[in-house]
Amino acid sequence: MINDFIYEIPTKVYFGKNQLHRLGQELSHFGQRVLLTYGGGSIKTSGLYDNVVNEIRSSKLDLFELGGIAPNPRIDSVREGAAICKRENIDVLLAVGGGSTIDATKWMAAGACVDFDPWKFFSDNVRVEKALPVCSVLTLSGTGSEMDGGGVITNPQTHEKIGRGSKLLVPKVSFLDPTNTYTVNAYQTACGSVDMMSHIIEVYFHPERDLEMLDHVMEGLLKTVIKFAPMAMEEPENYEARANLMWTSSWAINGFISSGKRHEWSCHPIEHELSAFYDITHGLGLAILTPRWMEYVLDEDNVEPFYQFAVNVFGVDPKLPKMDVAKEGIKRLSDFFFHTLKLSSTLHELGIDDKNFEVMANKACQGNVLKGFKTLTPQDVENIYRMCL
Amino acid sequence: MINDFIYEIPTKVYFGKNQLHRLGQELSHFGQRVLLTYGGGSIKTSGLYDNVVNEIRSSKLDLFELGGIAPNPRIDSVREGAAICKRENIDVLLAVGGGSTIDATKWMAAGACVDFDPWKFFSDNVRVEKALPVCSVLTLSGTGSEMDGGGVITNPQTHEKIGRGSKLLVPKVSFLDPTNTYTVNAYQTACGSVDMMSHIIEVYFHPERDLEMLDHVMEGLLKTVIKFAPMAMEEPENYEARANLMWTSSWAINGFISSGKRHEWSCHPIEHELSAFYDITHGLGLAILTPRWMEYVLDEDNVEPFYQFAVNVFGVDPKLPKMDVAKEGIKRLSDFFFHTLKLSSTLHELGIDDKNFEVMANKACQGNVLKGFKTLTPQDVENIYRMCL
Numbered sequence: 001m002i003n004d005f006i007y008e009i010p011t012k013v014y015f016g017k018n019q020l021h022r023l024g025q026e027l028s029h030f031g032q033r034v035l036l037t038y039g040g041g042s043i044k045t046s047g048l049y050d051n052v053v054n055e056i057r058s059s060k061l062d063l064f065e066l067g068g069i070a071p072n073p074r075i076d077s078v079r080e081g082a083a084i085c086k087r088e089n090i091d092v093l094l095a096v097g098g099g100s101t102i103d104a105t106k107w108m109a110a111g112a113c114v115d116f117d118p119w120k121f122f123s124d125n126v127r128v129e130k131a132l133p134v135c136s137v138l139t140l141s142g143t144g145s146e147m148d149g150g151g152v153i154t155n156p157q158t159h160e161k162i163g164r165g166s167k168l169l170v171p172k173v174s175f176l177d178p179t180n181t182y183t184v185n186a187y188q189t190a191c192g193s194v195d196m197m198s199h200i201i202e203v204y205f206h207p208e209r210d211l212e213m214l215d216h217v218m219e220g221l222l223k224t225v226i227k228f229a230p231m232a233m234e235e236p237e238n239y240e241a242r243a244n245l246m247w248t249s250s251w252a253i254n255g256f257i258s259s260g261k262r263h264e265w266s267c268h269p270i271e272h273e274l275s276a277f278y279d280i281t282h283g284l285g286l287a288i289l290t291p292r293w294m295e296y297v298l299d300e301d302n303v304e305p306f307y308q309f310a311v312n313v314f315g316v317d318p319k320l321p322k323m324d325v326a327k328e329g330i331k332r333l334s335d336f337f338f339h340t341l342k343l344s345s346t347l348h349e350l351g352i353d354d355k356n357f358e359v360m361a362n363k364a365c366q367g368n369v370l371k372g373f374k375t376l377t378p379q380d381v382e383n384i385y386r387m388c389l
Numbered sequence: 390m391i392n393d394f395i396y397e398i399p400t401k402v403y404f405g406k407n408q409l410h411r412l413g414q415e416l417s418h419f420g421q422r423v424l425l426t427y428g429g430g431s432i433k434t435s436g437l438y439d440n441v442v443n444e445i446r447s448s449k450l451d452l453f454e455l456g457g458i459a460p461n462p463r464i465d466s467v468r469e470g471a472a473i474c475k476r477e478n479i480d481v482l483l484a485v486g487g488g489s490t491i492d493a494t495k496w497m498a499a500g501a502c503v504d505f506d507p508w509k510f511f512s513d514n515v516r517v518e519k520a521l522p523v524c525s526v527l528t529l530s531g532t533g534s535e536m537d538g539g540g541v542i543t544n545p546q547t548h549e550k551i552g553r554g555s556k557l558l559v560p561k562v563s564f565l566d567p568t569n570t571y572t573v574n575a576y577q578t579a580c581g582s583v584d585m586m587s588h589i590i591e592v593y594f595h596p597e598r599d600l601e602m603l604d605h606v607m608e609g610l611l612k613t614v615i616k617f618a619p620m621a622m623e624e625p626e627n628y629e630a631r632a633n634l635m636w637t638s639s640w641a642i643n644g645f646i647s648s649g650k651r652h653e654w655s656c657h658p659i660e661h662e663l664s665a666f667y668d669i670t671h672g673l674g675l676a677i678l679t680p681r682w683m684e685y686v687l688d689e690d691n692v693e694p695f696y697q698f699a700v701n702v703f704g705v706d707p708k709l710p711k712m713d714v715a716k717e718g719i720k721r722l723s724d725f726f727f728h729t730l731k732l733s734s735t736l737h738e739l740g741i742d743d744k745n746f747e748v749m750a751n752k753a754c755q756g757n758v759l760k761g762f763k764t765l766t767p768q769d770v771e772n773i774y775r776m777c778l
Contacts, residue, residue: 002632009398016393173629212616213640216609224602243391244602245511247648251602259404259636287655 001208005260008167013148015176015247017239018341020051023094023137024059031091032131033062035084037105039069039097043139046183052096052137063087066108069097072154072161072275072282073104075119082111082118085132095136095171098192099143101199102136103151107167121164121340122153128166137175140184141246142192144199144253146174154276161276162365165266176250178242186233190341191283193229193245197222198286199252202265205294205305205373214257219312221257224248226313230340265371267293271383273360277314287337288347292387294330297374306330346387358387390597394649397556400536404565404636406628409440412526413448415562420480422451424473426494428458428486431530432628435572441485441526453477455497458486461543461550461664461671462493464508471500471507472523484525487581488532491525492540495558498523510549510553511542517555526564529573529623530635531581531672533588533642535563543665549752550665552657565639567631575622578633579730580672582618582634586611587675588641594683594694594762603646608701610646613637615702619729655761656682659770662749667741676726677736681776683719686763690743695719736777 001373014022018146027034034056043049056063066084069077084090093104108134111118120126138146145151150165184192204218224244231241251257270293271285300305303326310316310329338345347353361381370376376384403411416423423445445452455473458466474497484494496523500507505712509515525536528613534540539554573581593607611685613633620630640646659682660674687695699705699718707714727734736742750770759765765773 002405002629004403004407006408007404013396014393015396018393019395103628140558190485209629211633211636212629213610213613216612217606218607220609221602223605227601239390239683240598244600247600248602 002210003260003262007255007259008045009147009170009254009256011171011254012173013147013176013250014173017177017179019175019177020055020137020144023052023055023175024061027056027061027092027094027135028059030135030172033064033089033091035064035066035081035088035090035093037066037069037070037093037097037101037103037108039067041067042183043096043254045109046180048096048137048139048180056094063092069101069104071151072279075122075155076269077104078107078111078118078153081105081108085109085112090132093134095134095387096139098138098140099145102134102138102145102171103143103153105136106131106134106149106151106171107143107153110166110169119155122155122160122162125164128168131166131168131175133172134169135173135175136171137177137180138246139180140192140244141181141249142195144196144249145255146171146176147250149272150253152272159276161272163272174250176246178239178246178380181242181246182237184236186236186342189229189232189236189245190343191281191287192249193225194244194287194290194337194343196249196252197225198267198283198290200257201290202268202372203258203261204309205266206261206263207373208263209311210261211259214259215308216312218257219309221231221248221252222313232342264370264372266297266370266374266376269370270384271338274352275347276349276363277356277360278350280350280352284343284350287341287343288345288388289338289384291330291334292384294333296380296384296387297376298326300342302374324381324385341349347385354386354389357382361385390650391599392651396644396648396689396712396773398536398559398643398645400643401535401562401733402558402565402639403562406566406568408564408566409444409526412441412444412564413450413495416445416450416481416483416524417448419524419561422453422478422480423507424453424470424477424479424497426455426457426458426470426482426483426484426486426490426497428456428460428490430456431572432485435569437485437526437528437569441483445483453479460489462489462540463737464511466493466509467496467500467542469733470494470497472499472733474501479521481522481524482524485528487529487711488534488622491523491527491534491560492532492542493532494525495520495523495538495540496747499555499558508544511544511549511551514553517557518577520555520557522561523558524562524564525560526566526569527635528569529577529581530631530638531584533564533585533638535560536639536643539642541661548665550661552661553701565635567628567635570635572624573625575625575731577670577728578621578625578634579618579732580670580676581638582614582730583672583676583679583726583732585634585638586614587656587672587679589646590679591657591761592647592650593698594655595650595652596762597652600611603648604697605701607646608698610637610712611702615725622730653759653761655686655763655765657761659773663736663741665752666745666749667739669741671737673732675738676730676732677734678727680719680723681773683722684763685769685773685776687715687719691763736774740757743775743778746771750774
């Protein structure tokens with residue numbers, strides 16, 4: 001069953017080392033007043049902040065700023081940014097940072113065009129009807145926020161972390177310079193790499209047979225991360241490794257590989273509760289969860305994609321019995337996450353026990369079930385959390 | 390060496406069986422007066438013509454028509470279409486057909502906006518500064534014209550067949566319904582499949598090391614064609630096979646896999662002289678040429694991509710000596726073209742002898758050399774033609 005779909009990726013991408021001189025010109029297409037958003041200030045130490053500000057100023061644009069956007073960005077940042085946009089009549093937002101900064105900026109752009117509290121986009125799933133244009137300069141490979149319309153926002157008051165999207169929030173122009181990720185440390189490089197692999201795995205394991213072409217593309221993307229993530233951890237300034245990771249992260253989630261696939265994701269909603277409750281890094285949570293989820297859902301009826309994953313991504317011998325091949329694929333993925341990428345393999349190591357698992361499982365299922373690759377009840381989700389202890 | 394590049398694919402694609410009801414609405418975004426272009430009339434027997442016309446009429450748009458666009462489309466069709474656009478104040482062109490119809494329609498759209506003869510875009514390489522919007526309904530998978538800005542036009546008077554492009558000619562909206570290719574016969578299915586494989590091979594064999602991620606994507610696309618082309622030949626109404634071929638053809642040439650690669654192509658210019666002189670099907674010419682070109686250029690210094698091609702696309706044993714693996718890959722590709730796809734393997738079978746080879750080789754090199762994966766002199770090109778006899 002191949003579903004009909006509409007393909008539309010409007011983001012223009014400047015990829016490479018010597019592209020930032022186009023920034024002012026691109027921004028000026030959208031207007032005069034620019035809100036520059038960023039995170040904790042690492043872009044100031046790296047010099048990127050100065051380069052961006054110079055570009056904006058030399059193009060005679062009016063610059064406004066909002067720094068301090070936290071990882072797992074909070075709804076408060078969104079509220080603040082939306083208020084600045086309204087007060088200052090902002091024409092275009094420029095997010096300089098990783099997925100957190102870009103995600104938050106998208107929702108500022110939507111919040112700027114409504115009269116209600118932007119948390120309603122999440123709590124009530126209000127549809128985005130209008131948004132200011134967003135551009136980005138990416139400094140961390142992983143979330144793919146630079147080329148998609150999604151954004152995940154945390155509300156610490158309600159322990160909620162919710163992702164929503166709209167095609168109106170897809171960045172118009174993104175600048176992807178791999179050298180801007182040279183300063184990302186080994187741990188964050190690993191977490192970003194897991195995030196992009198998870199975006200692919202969520203799509204690769206789909207309940208209906210679909211365009212096989214896309215399966216092969218996904219296998220190619222996964223092989224790319226497996227080769228270049230450890231290289232970027234070892235040699236932070238390896239341009240080839242950083243470039244391959246950066247462009248893969250965009251394509252893992254920009255909509256191409258998921259064309260027509262309408263199934264819900266599994267590991268992401270399960271992980272979102274982990275980082276909502278414990279504020280752990282999203283990619284780390286995904287690394288711990290994904291192999292357990294795979295073990296939990298694998299059965300005789302759905303062994304086929306696990307088998308293909310093992311053979312085509314990890315080169316497991318296709319002549320062995322199917323179930324053995326499938327399990328070996330999961331083992332290789334665990335080894336990659338916990339040995340090659342050196343990530344913690346259990347929640348216990350992070351000081352997390354089982355006391356919130358039941359609540360988290362219910363939240364992940366939103367009071368119902370998770371209809372992903374395989375339907376999961378809250379009890380299933382709780383069981384998966386327990387496998388991660 | 391990874392070159393900087395700009396990525397921008399603005400085409401919106403409606404993919405699947407039940408999408409044509411969006412046609413009128415999409416066209417109306419561009420204006421009121423539509424020029425519908427098509428080829429030899431097979432869309433009338435299939436019923437597609439009626440469906441398209443009904444869609445246009447029920448959206449209250451004004452319909453103008455130009456049928457009879459030939460395969461290897463001629464500059465005369467372009468001239469005629471451009472003249473209609475000017476005379477009738479056309480707002481948007483809708484090409485319904487394969488690559489030939491779409492290619493010709495793009496250049497009508499450019500010709501409509503200039504006062505000079507549109508052949509100047511080819512003979513003098515005049516840059517496109519403005520063009521009417523083009524949309525397409527695709528009926529043949531292969532050229533990828535539905536999602537790129539290129540078009541190849543033949544001038545029978547001068548024996549020239551020249552491809553040029555502009556981002557202004559990229560279709561705004563394309564409708565890709567795999568069922569519209571059910572009536573494509575086995576031979577044309579084979580030729581279209583070779584064409585898309587050639588688009589990938591031209592990029593895959595590039596002189597500088599580049600984003601490995603894209604190599605893996607290309608390997609995935611090639612594996613897709615190798616699996617589904619014979620299936621579509623055997624069972625013309627196999628939706629899965631037609632869908633995989635259709636979407637692969639778009640991605641083989643829409644700019645994604647070639648990001649940053651600036652080398653010239655090799656087999657396409659060599660083939661263009663063949664079909665300019667003898668009016669043979671482009672894909673057939675490419676099938677005959679490509680394995681000979683590979684044999685001719687393979688050497689100890691460039692064996693690496695041939696080795697990867699053999700291992701990752703055709704599953705040749707990676708433990709054998711590199712040169713043996715490389716040659717086995719070429720052999721498997723020949724077998725695929727000439728046995729699986731049942732295409733003629735020599736020019737002799739097509740009644741072509743060597744009398745024009747010298748002239749053709751000089752034209753292919755445009756009086757200079759072909760700077761592709763490996764630089765070829767006119768003598769090299771002539772040698773390759775001779776290998777095809």
